[in-house]
Amino acid sequence: MDATQDSGAQPRRRFLAEAAAGAVGACCVGVPLASGLVAWLDPLSKASGSGDWIQVASLSSVPTDGTPVRVTVVTGKSDAWTRDAAVPVGVVYLRRTAPAQVVALHSVCPHAGCFVDYQTDRRAFFCPCHDSTFAVDGSINDPRSPSPRPMDTLTVEVRGEAVWLRFQNFRSGIPAKVALT
Amino acid sequence: MKKLIDWIDQRTGMQGLLHEVLFERIPGGARWRYVWGSTLSFCFLVQILTGVVLWMAYSPSANSAWESVYYIQHEMTGGWFLRGLHHFVAQAMHVLLVLHLLQVIIDGAYKAPREVNYWFGVVLLMLTLGLGLTGYLLPWDQKGFGATKVATSLIGIVPLVGPSLQKLVVGGSDYGHHTLTRFFALHAGVLPGLMIAAIAAHVALFRKHGITAKQPYRKPEANFWPDQVLMDGVACLAVLASVVYLTVRHHGAELHAPADPTQPFNAARPEWYFLFLFEFLKLDFLTQWFGHQGELVGAIVIPGVVMGILAGMPFIGGWRLGHRFNLGFLGVVLVGAVLLTVKSLRSDAANPGFQAAVIQAQTDADRMVTLIQANGGIPRDGAVALLNQDPATVGPRLFAQHCASCHRYGGHDGLGVVSAEAPSAPDLRGFGSAVWLRGLLNPEQITNGFYYGGTKFRTGKMARYVQEKLPALKAKDPAAMASMIEAVVAEADLPANRAGLAARTPQIEAGRVHVSTTFGCTDCHAFRKADEDATAPTLTGWGSRAWMVRLISDPTHADFYGKRNDRMPSYLKDGRLSEREIGLIVDWIREDTAPGAWLKPVGVSK
Incomplete structure (x- = not known):
């Protein structure tokens, strides 16, 4: 049953x-x-918070002959639980292209993210990792340079005697210049 | 005792398990070619043991990671040895993995029914590479930081998910605390956990299918215990001996200067077992064939295809000639990797720029240790803060960046790079010393490249004075000349010149009179009193810290070159350098860099 x-x-x-x-x-x-x-x-869900205008140098500190000068970008920055009012967030090369015109090149190699060094004796940029080379204006000067794009430029504004720029980091290894958000 | 063992055995089946472990059957008897798996298990065990203890002393955050590793390496009893073991066993694992893989492929141990077991092996290979990659960052030194930056940038080029994946791995859009906490969680938690599970499955499946015995059998069938266990033990001992040798020889693992993203690190290279990949990305064909996609192809697609073929080998092996293809493929990949590694090492050895960078990296690392020991520890701000106050470290960097386009330091730019261009301003090595001044006052030297050769002062009053008047004055009274030089050099008060100062005081006193009388220096220069008519830089305090800082701050000041200044920028006035930075350059040129002098708080005696 x-x-x-x-x-x-x-x-x-x-x-x-x-x-x-x-x-x-x-x-x-x-x-x-x-x-x-x-x-x-x-x-x-966290934005990088970069892209603010930062004063990085005085105009007179950028040589008039077009030689790039290495400048550390210092600004307020949060890193997880740490907040600093003024810490280095990156390094740029400033180059004078006209009496009151400055171009900023990001020091991070667009190839794989190493620190691009300016070599005074060669008058060119050189990345010590995979031998990417760039002309003084940041363009690729050698077809064998493995970098997919020229050095990244940043938006610069000369305000009187001061050089300001919007600091951003960019994705490396791709032909397009895309800001890291 | 027997009773106790029986009691446990009845409740656990322990003896049966032990029997199964030790009495695994090996057709053809024990052989050396079977030892690789055991050596790898041994290595993993060592990594767990050493890793757990390292864990107890490690602190993953951007301002404590390097510092805690420094403590392990330099302060902890036996810390360097522990760290060295962990470091070199990791390297040994990569070598042993390749040998194990080779043996498995050559012996055909990957074919049916052992496919799944082989895949667990491939997973273990990837986990080991992952552990190497994540472990490399943890010291947070310049080298590990640079290597990780490249590795994580490569993740970012994966189509579609790359950027998000990169952000998750890095723990944000920039490198920081969470990069370390995430890498550490992977390195000490996730990856070893997966590894334990994969090893368990790997060994269980190995036991299930039995060993792939190499034909022809040389000996009668035997058990795992004791012959094979002995062979495995000897192999493990050999691995351990090699690792201990390397550890002692290198005094543990290297620790570079702490990570500082604002400093170029031209000695950036991955760990040697990743060098072939690094060199592969430099190959011309990537850009020539794939253009802008070269990196995607070189770093993601090709390694992915190789891993894919590796994973597919059990299927390929079933085809006609498949086994030979597998053997050939593995051979080509391995030979290629070896050749690329050799190419990389050779091109670095032939690159003077890289060699200089390696020496510089070592200098920075050693200096860091000196500074910490002089300070009695690392300040709460971290080691980078300590390094950034050090004239011997920062001085030459700033000099190379701001001064070396005109000046030289001992013929180079401060960091050892020699420019092909002729200098346009004096060489400042030894500035303020008697040797430097004697050279300036030498008619044959004053207009050479070391001194005024590149400036407009080459034909100026001082050069004419040294060439036309001074030789006669010197010939007339050499002792007066010597004391005059002593007197001017005394103004500089170089640390190297302070010893025996009291004994030279009478000579200096006499020299001071000669400056204004015999040699007529005060016709142009001010010396130890105000002189409104002076037309040349003041000799009061010449070469002293204050004098140099003031001159660099503003050479156009009336005390220095005034309107006659030749191209030298006003570094402080123009905002090119801060007073602190100028001070660091000056201290370095004056060789005032003894850590004890500026690290000890004022008023504390020891």
Whole structure:
């Protein structure tokens, strides 16, 4: 008697039990997993906060003959729990192209992100990692240079005696100049 | 005892398990070619042991990571040895992995039914590479930082997900605390955890299918215990001996100066086992064939295809000639990697710029240690802050950046780079010393490149005076000349010149009189009293810290060159340098760089 009852109710009962076990299990695993995942994805929701105007140098400190001068960009910066009112956030090369016109080249190589060095004796930029070379104006001066694009320029404004720029970092390794956000 | 063992065994089945472990059957008997897996397990065990203890002393944050590793390396008892073991065992693992893979492919141990086990092996290979990559950043030194920057930039070029993935790995859009916390979590938690699981599966499957015995059998079938265990043990011991040798020889692992993104690091290279990839990205064909996509192809596509073929080898191996293809492919990849590594090492060895950068990196690292020890520890601001106050480190950097386009320092730019161009201003090495001044007052030297050769003063009053009048004055009274030089040099008060000053005082006193009388220096220069008619830089305090800082700040000041200044910028007045920076250059030129002098707080005696 019991056996016949069971045989009729069992498939449905079994399905319900399986579904419930699955749901309970998914819930038990899913909640901690999702809470971890959300927190782990936190950097995606944080903007870089770069792109503000920063005063980086005085105009007279940029040589009039067009020789690039290396300037450290100092501004307020947050790094996770740390907040500094004035820390170096990057390095740019400033170059005078006209009496009151300055061009800023980012020191980070557009190829793989190393620090591009200006070599006074060669009058050219050189990346010590994969030997990317750039002319004094930041353009690629050698077809064998592995960099996919010229050195990145930053928006500069000369305000009276002061040189201001909007500092940004850019993605490396791609032909297009795309700011890191 | 027997009773106790039986009691445990009945409840755990321990003896059966032990029996299974030790009495694995090996057709053809124990052989040396089977040791690789055991040496790798051994290495992993060493990494866990050493890693956990390193973990107990490591602090992952941007202003404590380098500092805590410094402590492990230089202060902790046996810390350098522990760190060295961890560092070199990691390198040994990469070598042993390649040998293990070679043996597996050559012996055909990847074919059915062992495909899944082989894939676990490929996963273990990737996990090991991942552990190497993440571990490399943790000291947060210039080298690790630079290498990680490149590695994470490469992630960013993956189409579509690259930028987001890069941000997740870096822990934000810029490198900082969260880069370290994330890398450390991967290095000490996620990757080893996965590795333990993968090793367990790898070994379990290995046991399930048994060893792939090499034909023909040389000996009768034997058990794992004791012959193979002995061979494995000897191999592990050999690995350990090599690692201990390297650790002792290098006194642990290298630790470069702390990461400073504002300083170029021209000695940037990945760890040697990634050098082939690094060199691969430099190959011309990437840009020639793929243009702007060269890096994507070189860093992502080609390595991806190689890994894909590696993972697909069990299937390829089933085809006709497939096994030979696998062997050939692996051979080509390995030989290629070796050749690229050799190429990289050779081109670096032949590159004087790179060699200079390596020496500079070592100098910075050593200097950092000197500074910390002189200070009795690292200030709360971190090690970079300490380095940035150091004239011996910052002075030459600033000199190279701001002064070396005209001046030289001992013929180079302060950092050892020699320019092909002739200098247009004096060489400042030894400025303020008697040697420097004697050279200036030498009629044959004053107009050479070391002194006034490049300036308009080459034909100026001073040059004419030295060439026309001074030789006669010197011949008449050499002693007066010597004391005059002593008197002017005494103004500089160089640290190197302070010893025995009291004994020279009478000579200096006499020299001071000669400056204004015998040699008539005061006709143009002011000396130890105000002189409104002076037309040349004041000799009062000539070469002293204050004199030099003032001159660099504004050479057009009436005390110095005034309107006659030849091209020298007014560094402070023009906002090119701060007073602190000028001071650092001056201290370096004056060789006033003894850490004890400026690191100890004033008023504290020790």
